[in-house]
Amino acid sequence: MSEIKPLTPYRPAAGRDGEVTCLPFDVFYRAEVHEIIAENPNSFLRVTRSENDFSDDANPTRDEILARAKDNLDRLIREGILIHDTEPAFYVYRLESNGSSQTGVVAGCSLEEYKGGRIKRHEKTQPDKVADRTQHIVHLRAQTGLIFLAFRGTAKIRKLLQKAVLSQPIYDLGCDTGVTHTIWKCTNTCDWIEAFEEVPTIYIADGHHRLESALRARDILRAEDPNGQDGQFDHVMAGLFPAEDLTILAYNRAVEDLNGLTETDLLAKLTESFDVQETTDTTPARHGEIAMYTGGKWYKLTRRNGAAEPSDPVDRLDVSILQNEILAPILGIHDPRTDKRIQFVGGQRGVTELERLVDSGEAAVAFSLFATTMDDLLAVSDADEIMPPKSTWFEPKLRDGFLVNPI
Structure with a gap:
């Protein structure tokens, strides 16, 4: 059984979604954020990346950055750019790209279920990032971004999703990234609550730091008001999508030096465990293959015949094979x-970025990996294990600013 709760969020007024919404704050380089907010003062990046709202030589304190984020959010609300939906509702969210689509529902998910392990994780979190986002939530008294969750789909939920998309959407935004974001408001809340009671487990796809931060923020706000009733801060805003509809892209690696080795030394060491062939293929065709770029050439690395396939769901991941057999023992990345x-x-950003990093001298070697699959993610999560960092990259990304959950 999974508990979900309808939301009463702030959202863009009609016709303002294109200028407000943006990709998640952590996918941009600093220079990109500066360019976006300079061109568009109503971009939600001024809320999620408010440190970029200052000049390069300003050196603002953390308190000043948080105050600026709150000021920017308050302005969007005060000027009517964001409006408040006071009627509790769920929001069906569809993303379409390159002829495929994924459709899920935005809801409040129980932080107590996350704390108890019923919302399963597959990554560790970094304390500094958690602390940073916790402060952001507490200071703004709002959850400003969607956590991306997955579940094994059910017929009942599929039917509700199919019915919802037949109505008039509140947003239908085509982006220059080639992704169309469409959102419907659903006030038949009891149907959705009952349907998710049949879902035994929910999985974090993307947003481990946001979810952990929401839990920490809840604890802080509870301590400030220990006699308060069950509040909005007991749930976290998330997009829940059927796992079978989701796409994971590769999360590749580049290393700035060869750990004291020459290119010839590196190739020699690799041949101890891998068959190494020069190739024009920049992307592995199957699990167990790794593409490597160094010295202006691509190489295909294939584990030697007879190498045992690890039985552990983490060890069999291609990111684990790279880490355990190349990055740690050869390149010294422990x-x-x-x-x-x-x-x-x-x-x-793909292999073009890998080639650019090596060709420019910013890196000495880069590795293109076979993407982790949703089956891999579910297996690791069900085993209560942890993947190596940066094992999954979900695409397309949910946009920030469509829905803002006040707490």
Whole structure:
């Protein structure tokens, strides 16, 4: 049984969704954020990345950054750019791209269920990032971004989704990324609540830091008002999507040096565990293959015949094979969470970015991986294990600013 709750969010007024909404704050480089908010003062990035609202030489304090974020959110509300939906509702959210689509529902999910392990995770969180987003939630008294959750679909929920998309949407936004975002408001809340009672487990697809931050914010707000009734802060705003509809792209790696090795040394060490072939293929065709770019050439690395397939759901991941057999023993990257020599290149930036990093000298070697699958993610989560960092890149991304949950 999974508990969901309808929301009473702020959302863009009619015709304002295109200027307000944006991709999640953590997919942009700083220079990109500066450019976007300079061109569009109503971009929600001024709420989620308010440090970029200051000049480069301003050096604002954390309190000043949080105050600016709140001021920017308050202005959007005060000027009617964001309106308040006071009628409790769920929101069906469809993303269409390249001829495929995924449709889910935005709801409040129980933080107590997350704390109790019924909303399953597959990644560790970094304390500094959690602390940063916790402060953001508490200071704004709002959850400003969607957490991306997955569940094994049911016939009842599929039927509700199919029915919802027959009505008039409140938003239908085509973006220059090629993704169309369509949202419907659903006030038949009892039907949705009953349908999710049949869902035994929910999985975090993307948003581990946001979810952990929401839990920490709840604890802070409860401590401030210990006699208060069950509040909005006991639930977290999330988009819940059938797992079978979701697409994961590869999360690739680039390393700035060869750990004291020459290119010839590196290739020699790799041949101890892999068949190494020069290739023109930049993307692995199957699980167990790794594409490597160094010295202006691509190589296909294939685990030698007879190498045992790991039975552990984490060890069999391609990101784990790369980490355990190449990055750690050969290149000296023992903790990719903290090692400054490694960069992670996700999703749409693709192999072109890997080639650019190596050709420019910013990196010495790059690795293109076979993408983790949803079956991999569910297996790791069900085993209560943790994937290596940056194992999954979901595409398309849910946009920030469509819905803002006040707490």
